[in-house]
Amino acid sequence: MTFKTEPFVVNAGPQHPSTHGLFRMRFTLDGEVIQDVEPVFGYLHRGIEKLAEGLNYTQDIVFTDRMDYLTSMSNNQAYVMAVEKLAGIQVPERAEYLRVIMTELMRISSHLMTVGFLLNELGAFMTPLLYMFREREKILDLFEMVCGQRLTYNYLRIGGVSQDIPEEFLPALKKYIDSLPGFIAEYDQLLAENEILLMRTKNIGILKRETAINCSISGPVLRASGVKWDIRKADPYSIYDRFDFDVPVGAVGDIYDRYRMRIEEMHQSIRIIKQAMAQIPSGEIQSKVPRVLRPPKGEAYGHIEAPKGELGFYLVSDGSTNPYRYHVRPSSFINLQVLRELMTGVKIADAIVIFGSIDICLGEVDR
């Protein structure tokens, strides 16, 4: 006897606990197996690219904070680097070191969130995540000490940073950085030796090297698939050529490898911060930039290795005070293109974990 069956459509989102924001996935299901998935977004679209054309270069920094709100400092850096390239502005040494310290702290905090949420989606509800929040909280305390803000920092400026660090910052940072490897190792041991976690993540959601490159994937997801590509090494910006660090690369490209990348990268960030703390010179933190900045006509692309992938700003100047075009190359948005490749043919329970392992922020996807 045969039954008449037909595929049916299930909407996950826009309000869904696992979507990290307002995001909808339209699953076409055959029983529990996904036949097709269509991501639908735009729920958080604020038209940042258009708004930025109406404000001047300095005012536009605040929009970057509100794109990927978990990595504000990194977004600041990508943007100010593009403006500095456009206008030919030099940045003082001390400011470069401060930027490196802040963006690497930001990377640690973002990766903590990724790992925490990934476990949340595996069913370890809230407990691991709150431990991650505890560690992130200490980073936020450090940021508050530097610029008075805990979420949208707006700390970097064109040609430097907004203010120097207080005296107590470096000792507090040292204390934190010294305690962090122990925490990560303990945490990793609890999880990476957990049989359920291994069963749910190993050999699931495999992203092949060729697919990853063809889909323009960047960041930890690309490296988990075995491509050694890190903008900090491939196109060293700021002062990254002065630091000694490794680029971890995955072998299989499954969820476990993507989890592994985040853990390894946190250790590498700690290495970079330690070197930066030892080398940081005293001196100016802001170079002389005209109050009304009018970059010469032209275009520039500034890009960095943000925690979620390559974040770039393509700016076009017509010689006036406002950018003529302000294009963002959002890593989260472009990384999402691989959803269909990864999810077709897997069970719906795995789809949620695959989604978590890509690590996106809807503020940056929708802009």
Added chain:
Amino acid sequence: MTLALPATEISAKLEAQFPGSLVESSGNTIVVKPESIFQIASFLKNTPGFDFDYLNFITAVDYNTYFELVYYLVSLEHNHGLILKTRCTDRENPTVPSVVSLWNGANFQEREVYDLMGIKFEGHPNLKRIMLWDGFQGHPLRKDYKIQ
């Protein structure tokens, strides 16, 4: 350091391969005619020595008299990059060939350019609005779009 490939070197090769399709080249930027963008992108992707296997981003700029499409191509193997551009003078119905069949990474980005700038990509598998809703009128990133 990602090497910015000198455009003059590449443009000579392109001129020999596709006569008459080049508009201009300077620095590491090559401007080509819109109808030949697919053939040239395909040539750049598949020719040994260039191997542009990674499409970093696509965007469009509205210069009032024409639209400029910007493709930033990177080769992960050789670590070099090139900016490929094309210009559309038709404001009513600007159309360029889609490069999704070469790089899947163009899929969402071409949809975004279509949504916000109103440039159609011929051969795109699913060309519809991505950020704004289906009934939306106009394309906000165009310079003549009236903000209410």
